[in-house]
Amino acid sequence: MKKWFYPLGLASLLGFVSFFLTFTKDEVVALDHKMSELLSGNQFIIPFHYLGETAFVIIIMLLLFAYLWIHSKNYRGMLFGLFTVGVGNVLNQLLKKWVQRARPDVPHQLESFSFPSGHAMVGLLYVFTVAYFLTEYQSNKKTRILIWIGAILLTMMIGLSRIAESRHFASDVFAGWMAGYTWFVIVALWYEYRKKSVPKIKL
DSSP states (O other), X not given: OOTTHHHHHHHHHXXXXXXXXXXXXXXXXXXXXXXXXXXXXXXXTGGGGGGGSHHHHHHHHHHHXXXXXXXXXXXXXXXXXXXXXXXXXXXXXXXXXXXXXOOOOOTTOOSSOOSSOHHHHHHHHHHHHHXXXXXXXXXXXXXXXXXXXXXXXXXXXXXXXXXXXXSSOHHHHHHHHHHHHXXXXXXXXXXXXXXXXXXXXXX
């Protein structure tokens, strides 16, 4: 990862804490309302929520694990994915139970808690994890840039789909992205440190 990605991890942590402390404030409530008005019912964005569903994420991660195992026996990379997505999902559930924010008040709403958005957080984690390994040894700079642009756009669409279908407030989604990116950077730091210090087959 580029060195400037790491300070962004700290910035995203501060952003998450800011939303955690202020999601009931008038300014954030107004932001949530505006984003809901802008995106609610958008039939182009809504289908992207399927790409953040648990079953789809599991399939993609299993395919990534198979690639890492067959292509390079990168067991530490497989552990990277388990940490980012598996542990990241657990962190998301713990945060939801800690905050206990109710979802938007709409008919047939989900019964689980709202803050932070699991689709936004875990969506970022699995998409960024795939992009990370697709670009790890990619020598073509333009290809690397295109992969990461695609990953960012896909992450955005998955998160925004939850606002469009009124499953989350915008602040839930923004907080999910920030928490997800912070956790991704933490795991990437571990992975890159271990990759430099010990042979690949060791954990």
